[in-house]
Amino acid sequence: MDANEYVVRTKGLVKEYTMGDQTLRALNGVDLDIYRGEYISIMGPSGSGKSTLFNAIGGLDKPTSGSVFINDVDMAQLDAQELAYLRCHTIGYIFQTFNLIPVMTALENVTLPTIFAGLSTDDGIERGIELLKIVGLDQRLHHKPFELSGGQQQRVAIARALANNPSIILADEPTGNLDLKTGQEIIALLKRLNVEQGVTIISATHDLKMLDISDRIVWIRDGRIDKLEERKNIELKMGEMEGEPVH
């Protein structure tokens, strides 16, 4: 992996929401470079702008100013069809509320992005089964979302996010609706996919369990990056506390 290769870069990202005559600055100048293949967590209290950043990086909402580059492509230059292509092929999305299509089975949900990518039905189904096997749900292929537990639904969602081999997985509070143990399992699964498949994982969260497995942690507060930590340094700091001087 070329460490200098960035998969996502944001420059001076500002997002303002206008409601009536009030303007709220949800993002206030965010510069963030994300390496290909890393697991990066965006941490911060509720309302700090994590989801807004998620929207901007995922091409789901246009920033007020500043730019987002995905694989060196300026997102602002893309038209609707190119954006749709990007969402379909380059980014996989995972949501707090799982967002499986309720009328479709687990397998159909995972197959859907492959249909949008133009894969044949047979190839899509083969791919779907393979992915559901990876997330450990090959015994639940034909279950509808409401027949699955929260953790299982999120696994299906993760399989669906991987359907078209994206370079990036964007997750917004992926453990927010799960209990502690299930949340841990989902985090472990994401880390495994990060290591095994080399997919970059960008996860907005306020779940401290994420700290252990993230390569880097972006602390965000009031729409600004508060600090950016590497896990190595966190571990060093822990060492520091035990009396070993650093710096």
Next chain:
Amino acid sequence: MSVDKPNAHVSHREVRQQIKLPFSKAVEISLKSIKIRFARSIITAAGIMLGIAFFASVRMSAEFSVIHEKIVNETVAAFQAGKLHHITEDQTRMISSATTDVKAAKQDALAARERLDWLSIMALIVCTVGITNAMLMSVTERYKEIGTMKCLGALDSFIVKLFFIESCLTGFISSVIGFLLGWFIISLVHIFTDGLPAFGAQYWTSSLTLFGLSVLIGTFLTFIATIPPAFRAAQMPPAAALRVEI
């Protein structure tokens, strides 16, 4: 288990356009939607079904009066020409009811039928508005699903297609059922009043024409009714997928 490495093929030069999906895929997904949301589909369908049933019954009654008059005229003519020696019980009943009709009463009946025609058209318009309303509600309910589909790579045109196919299928099926309902009831009534002679070739041709007309009108109106909801759905931002209800 091996999966290909992530694709990094979106570069400066090569930004590709999202493909358009084949129609059959949209039909497949729409059918699932109708099947699962059966209750909601029934409500949407019920409006157009009843409207078409009313329309079909009014039109069918009119057809029966025409058939009725024709039979009476033919029978009387045949009798006067001396070709007919025996008149059946049904024919007697039809002629007696026709001859008691004075001209004024006939005109009254005609005016009443016109009023009914208007009423059935009004009913259909009301149904159309009802469908628009029901579908708009269903768009609001499905914002998350629509947003998610867009996140997965659906184009706006695909979402529009989904809604149109879904509503046209519903409209078609409910028009067929609606027609059968109205047609059957009126036919049943006329078996008892006019008897079997009314059910000749003309009955079947006018039934068939009316069937075509009913299905055409029903499907077309459902299609028109879906235009606002379909475009509302297509405009749903993909970020809607993230919204968390409290």
